[in-house]
Amino acid sequence: MCGITALSLADPNASASLELFEGLQILQHRGQDAAGIVTCGHKGRFYQCKGNGMVRDVFNQEHLQNLVGSLGIGHVRYPTAGSSSNSEAQPFYVNSPYGIVFGHNGNLINARELQNFLDFKAHRHINTDSDSELLLNVFANNLQATDKFRINEEDIFTAIKGIFEQCIGGYACVAMIAGFGIIGFRDSNGIRPICYGKREHTSGTDYMFSSESVVLDASGFSEVTDINPGEAIIITKTAITKRQLVEPINFTPCIFEFVYFARPDSVIDNISVYRSRLEMGEHLADQVIKKCGNNMDIDVIIPVPDTSRVAALQASYKLKLPYREGFIKNRYVGRTFIMPGQQMRKKNVRRKLNAMALEFSGKNVLIVDDSIVRGTTSKEIVQMARDAGAKKVYFASCAPPIRYPNVYGIDMPSRQELVAYNRDDDLIAKEIGADLVIYQDLDDLLASCKKLNPSIQTFDCSVFNGQYITGITKEYLEHLESSRNDSAKNSNDRLQSPDTIGLHNNFGYNGRS
Numbered sequence: 001m002c003g004i005t006a007l008s009l010a011d012p013n014a015s016a017s018l019e020l021f022e023g024l025q026i027l028q029h030r031g032q033d034a035a036g037i038v039t040c041g042h043k044g045r046f047y048q049c050k051g052n053g054m055v056r057d058v059f060n061q062e063h064l065q066n067l068v069g070s071l072g073i074g075h076v077r078y079p080t081a082g083s084s085s086n087s088e089a090q091p092f093y094v095n096s097p098y099g100i101v102f103g104h105n106g107n108l109i110n111a112r113e114l115q116n117f118l119d120f121k122a123h124r125h126i127n128t129d130s131d132s133e134l135l136l137n138v139f140a141n142n143l144q145a146t147d148k149f150r151i152n153e154e155d156i157f158t159a160i161k162g163i164f165e166q167c168i169g170g171y172a173c174v175a176m177i178a179g180f181g182i183i184g185f186r187d188s189n190g191i192r193p194i195c196y197g198k199r200e201h202t203s204g205t206d207y208m209f210s211s212e213s214v215v216l217d218a219s220g221f222s223e224v225t226d227i228n229p230g231e232a233i234i235i236t237k238t239a240i241t242k243r244q245l246v247e248p249i250n251f252t253p254c255i256f257e258f259v260y261f262a263r264p265d266s267v268i269d270n271i272s273v274y275r276s277r278l279e280m281g282e283h284l285a286d287q288v289i290k291k292c293g294n295n296m297d298i299d300v301i302i303p304v305p306d307t308s309r310v311a312a313l314q315a316s317y318k319l320k321l322p323y324r325e326g327f328i329k330n331r332y333v334g335r336t337f338i339m340p341g342q343q344m345r346k347k348n349v350r351r352k353l354n355a356m357a358l359e360f361s362g363k364n365v366l367i368v369d370d371s372i373v374r375g376t377t378s379k380e381i382v383q384m385a386r387d388a389g390a391k392k393v394y395f396a397s398c399a400p401p402i403r404y405p406n407v408y409g410i411d412m413p414s415r416q417e418l419v420a421y422n423r424d425d426d427l428i429a430k431e432i433g434a435d436l437v438i439y440q441d442l443d444d445l446l447a448s449c450k451k452l453n454p455s456i457q458t459f460d461c462s463v464f465n466g467q468y469i470t471g472i473t474k475e476y477l478e479h480l481e482s483s484r485n486d487s488a489k490n491s492n493d494r495l496q497s498p499d500t501i502g503l504h505n506n507f508g509y510n511g512r513s
Helices: 017-026 061-066 111-122 131-144 153-166 213-218 256-261 273-295 309-319 342-352 376-387 425-432 442-450 474-484 486-494 498-503
Strands: 003-008 034-040 046-052 071-077 092-094 100-108 169-177 181-186 195-201 204-210 222-226 231-236 240-244 300-303 327-329 353-355 364-369 392-397 436-439
Touching: 003 017, 003 100, 003 169, 003 181, 017 034, 017 061, 017 071, 017 204, 017 213, 034 100, 046 061, 071 100, 071 169, 071 181, 092 131, 100 131, 111 131, 131 153, 131 169, 153 181, 153 231, 181 204, 195 213, 204 213, 213 222, 256 273, 256 442, 273 309, 273 364, 273 392, 273 436, 273 442, 300 309, 309 364, 342 353, 342 376, 353 376, 364 376, 376 392, 376 425, 425 436
Parallel strands: 300 364, 364 392, 392 436
Antiparallel strands: 003 071, 003 204, 034 046, 034 071, 092 100, 100 169, 169 181, 181 231, 195 204, 195 222, 231 240, 327 353
16 A cells, blocks of 8 residues: 555646645555655656655655656555665656656555566566566556657557556556656556546646545645546646546455545545445444443443544444543554554554543443554553553454455555454454454445445455455465565565665656657
8 A cells, every 4th residue: 555646737837846745745644664756847857856754754845846847746655565675665767668757556466477577578677576666667668569759648558558468466556758748547456546636727737646535635626536447547738538448357446445544534436435434333333232232331432543533433423322532642653554563563552642541440441443453553552441440441343354465555464463363253352452352244344335336336355355356376375475474574674785775765867758
């Protein structure tokens, strides 16, 4: 999971960098490992700034002033493939053909096959372990096959169609070709989200792509539209061209966008994230009633801020129990779920949250969270409640038990790291120290989203049911778990030498069409 955005301004003398910077700040919740912006200025020259860290740490006023041009793309990174080194901060760039910059949200499941193809047949050098660089080079190789001095929209659509045929997995992508324009497209299952909108003014029409609609809303863009699965959109200075390149195989957006990742004020695939979470709270209340029955002795419902607030509020309303803010969040600590390493996640829970004894002391509390993944955060939160004086601690999850790896861009690679793997509800409760664990039912979770857009028949729920829409092998899962568990990723990061990292962190590179 990452955040991507791209911008095309009608005024050729305007600068895209500030709006891209502001857009990345809005998308910060989608990735806090690295951030980057590349703009395109006069004569197709590219200007770059990227590096590890939060958006506010990577960019300053001087950087933004030096990012010249009315075209640009931006990216915030949350690593699932590869390492966390500076060299893998996006957007990525290749100079041949034409000069291409690329940003990607998602994950490919045939990365090794693509690597072999690019090495032995296309003869293109891959410099990182990131599958985003593979996508970029597949696109570049397909464009190279035109063997033309200047390309047009037809050539680009043909190259993207080749991506759909070659690359398997979940991906939403933005690209920029020097002196030409910006591009957005989405995999044929629509697993990862991307939308676009336009803004009219006296100079003409501006266009923007983004992972979430909230960026377009904040920037004054209207007619916000999701890119369809298998669709590509090309925006140049003179036109916007859309094409359905492949028919959707099975439209299956990622259900976890609605549970956790997306901001509540976003609308994804015509589903309000906020309203879907209200529905989740309604159904979760039913599960509480079913689990506790007539013996319900809950005094208060307390959410884990921020993602679960909406569902917890609706559950309290239905259960006729008081809702209280028992945890105070330090807003300067990032999301613990997307922090690298178990120890880092555990250490930062108490830095991020503080329990108010006033709301816990002498009470039986129902803590509501969006999900329980590794159990690290949940265990610390339960202990914090007990330390604050809670008599009983019940823990409710807006999502069903997560028992399978995610292969489409969410950092859940190893079954052994998932607290629900090979455990029933009682064992999970014991593991996290709760008196009782209450999970959402999968059918109810699906109903929470389907109700708001009945045209979507199913969602990617592979982390709950182990059913992978693109199909994967047992060997692939074993390779994934061995290469992407916490210990493997930490080892990979340590192998990145300072010299290698520094090579990729220089400000600015040039590319001409």
